Amino acid sequence: MPDRDVTIGTIQRELTAFARRARQKAAQIHPGLSLVTYTMLDHMRETGGCRGTDLAEHFLLDKSTVSRQTAVLERLGLIVREPDPDDRRGQILRPSENGLHLLEEAHRQRRATFEERFTEWGDEDLERFSGYLQRYNAAS
């Protein structure tokens, strides 16, 4: 059994490798859509519509960046804007029909990649891995 330092080093290295690879593959989700814009779109779906400020806060991005990225999403016809009835300074952003379809398709593709990657994993290992990741991420 390797000692604790070695094991932590391995986890560090493997997580870093994962992050690097994820970043490199990020742009392949949809033409014209980056990982950030895609994730924003997904967040709008999860929340059932949110404001630009919420996105900025959630993703730790400047509001100007959010503004430009949501402009891209609008130009692509993937979101619709509604004036916030409670605060006329803001707008509610939500995926359009096309946006929802794109999200479904992207989910399907990404999920398929993961399914394939885990075909040889047993149920118990999957459970444990999932639990460890949640435990790790929850600590941030």
Place this chain on the structure above:
Amino acid sequence: MPDRDVTIGTIQRELTAFARRARQKAAQIHPGLSLVTYTMLDHMRETGGCRGTDLAEHFLLDKSTVSRQTAVLERLGLIVREPDPDDRRGQILRPSENGLHLLEEAHRQRRATFEERFTEWGDEDLERFSGYLQRYNAAS
């Protein structure tokens, strides 16, 4: 026990969350050094010196990007270049004394962050988590 689909979905979400956070914190390693340049520097140390082409291939970057980033590292005094004795077209890049010190310091800091994060984890859980990550990454 949740079913397999739900578990895989959780893993997917948690790994994506990790990647996003890693990217955001990447720039904090050293002033003037990005995650990419830092990782390049580390790769030079691991390999005991390599060429720009090797870096481009390893990190899936264009050679022009590598050229500019290594120029940054040189400007910061973190690497030294030697003509490749076997092929005078190329150069061997390796960390300078300062570069090695920076890597040690960065390793120490990052490791400390990880150590802290895992203080409450038992040895067996650490082992398993490490193994799962390796298994996952090896499948790429």
Place this chain on the structure above:
DNA sequence: CAATGTCAGATGTATTATGCAACTAACACC
């Protein structure tokens, strides 16, 4: 051994994501 094609690296140019600062319009509170 000379010519042609390939490779390593550098540089010019363009694109993209990003942040900061300044601005406008709307809100909130006193």
Place this chain on the structure above:
DNA sequence: GGTGTTAGTTGCATAATACATCTGACATTG
């Protein structure tokens, strides 16, 4: 109602990146 705050946009600058091109140095083949 006036003053300070907030949501969003836009102007400007910066950084990482890719593609195309250029220059040497290598390699292969006639």
